[in-house]
Amino acid sequence: AQSVTQLGSHVSVSEGALVLLRCNYSSSVPPYLFWYVQYPNQGLQLLLKYTSAATLVKGINGFEAEFKKSETSFHLTKPSAHMSDAAEYFCAVSRRALTFGSGTRLQVQP
Amino acid sequence: SQTIHQWPATLVQPVGSPLSLECTVEGTSNPNLYWYRQAAGRGLQLLFYSVGIGQISSEVPQNLSASRPQDRQFILSSKKLLLSDSGFYLCAWSGSERETQYFGPGTRLLVL
Numbered sequence: 001a002q003s004v005t006q007l008g009s010h011v012s013v014s015e016g017a018l019v020l021l022r023c024n025y026s027s028s029v030p031p032y033l034f035w036y037v038q039y040p041n042q043g044l045q046l047l048l049k050y051t052s053a054a055t056l057v058k059g060i061n062g063f064e065a066e067f068k069k070s071e072t073s074f075h076l077t078k079p080s081a082h083m084s085d086a087a088e089y090f091c092a093v094s095r096r097a098l099t100f101g102s103g104t105r106l107q108v109q110p
Numbered sequence: 111s112q113t114i115h116q117w118p119a120t121l122v123q124p125v126g127s128p129l130s131l132e133c134t135v136e137g138t139s140n141p142n143l144y145w146y147r148q149a150a151g152r153g154l155q156l157l158f159y160s161v162g163i164g165q166i167s168s169e170v171p172q173n174l175s176a177s178r179p180q181d182r183q184f185i186l187s188s189k190k191l192l193l194s195d196s197g198f199y200l201c202a203w204s205g206s207e208r209e210t211q212y213f214g215p216g217t218r219l220l221v222l
Contacts, residue, residue, distance in 0.1 A: 032208050043200055043213035044154075090154065094208045097144050097169070102153040 002027045002093045006101035014109050019063075019078040021104045023091030026072065032094035033074045035065055038103075039087045047089075050074060061085070081108045112137035116201050116214035123221055129174075129188040131217050133201030136182065141203040143184040144211060145176055148198040160184060161207075196221045 007022040025031055032051050036044040048059025055067040065076045074091060086108045092098040113136045123129060135141050145157040156169045158176035166176050173192050177185045184201060198218050202211040 034210065036213075041198075041216070041218065043215045044202075046210055046212070049210055096167075096207050097156045097159045098154075098202075098211055099156070100154040 002029075002031065002095050002099050004091050004093050004099055004101040006089075006091050006104050008104055009102065010105045010107065012107040012109060013081045015083055016080050019076070019081045019085065019106065021076040021089050021091075021106065023065075023074045023076065023101060024072050025074060025091075025093050027093055033065075033067065034092045034094065034098065035059065035063070035074075035076050036090045036092065036100075037061075037087050038090065044090065047076070081106075083108050083110065112203070112212065114201060114203055114212060114214040116199075116217050118217060119215065120218045121220070123191050123219065125193055125221055126190050129186070129191050129195070129219070131186040131199055131201075131219075133184040133186075133214055134182055135203045138182070138203070138205070140181060142206060143178060144202040144204075145184065145186050146200045146202065148200060148216075150197070154200065157186070191221045193221050195219065 003026045005024045034049045035047040037047050038044050047063050048057045050057050050067045058064045063078045065074050067074050088103045088105045090103050091101040115134050142161050144159045146154045148154050160166050160178045174188050198216050200216045201214040204211045
């Protein structure tokens with residue numbers, strides 16, 4: 001069975017501060033891991049994905065994530081938050097379909 | 111390029127009424143198709159997925175059903191809606207299992 005745990009349902013940062021959203025996974029096979037972003041009343045947009053190539057994955061909008069097998073983690077980071085980054089972020093692991101974490105709502109304070 | 115459409119965008123239905131939500135994909139053939147539900151304040155739950163016409167797998171037994179009458183069409187249905195069916199319904203497609211899934215804009219359903 002595969003699962004994803006996102007630590008922290010809400011994260012608040014100041015504009016310009018580091019963004020760190022945590023994701024830990026459980027997988028019986030080498031995982032494919034994804035981060036998606038959802039803006040209010042919209043579908044999900046892919047930020048980045050890991051498919052067993054480079055462990056540091058760069059995505060859109062300045063986000064990146066590092067796959068750490070020893071820690072079973074795939075945390076999402078961005079060096080400097082923008083107001084436009086305020087959204088809900090979902091980590092997911094892929095089997096036949098995606099198994100999503102419960103999501104983390106990011107607030108960016110001016 | 112590929113695009114995915116969902117309609118309607120918003121729907122308000124009384125308890126006990128039927129439901130039909132439609133999802134279509136353009137620009138690709140033989141996609142894997144998925145229906146997810148997102149309840150208020152909760153994550154996404156996989157409802158159904160399909161790897162081909164007439165092939166439907168149900169992940170969670172419930173009041174809903176799905177059909178795939180054409181290669182790029184995926185329909186979510188119910189004969190009698192429950193209050194608990196309210197939520198945001200998302201359709202997605204992928205080229206194959208484990209590949210990136212691309213999501214539609216969603217349908218917000220409110221059952222009163």
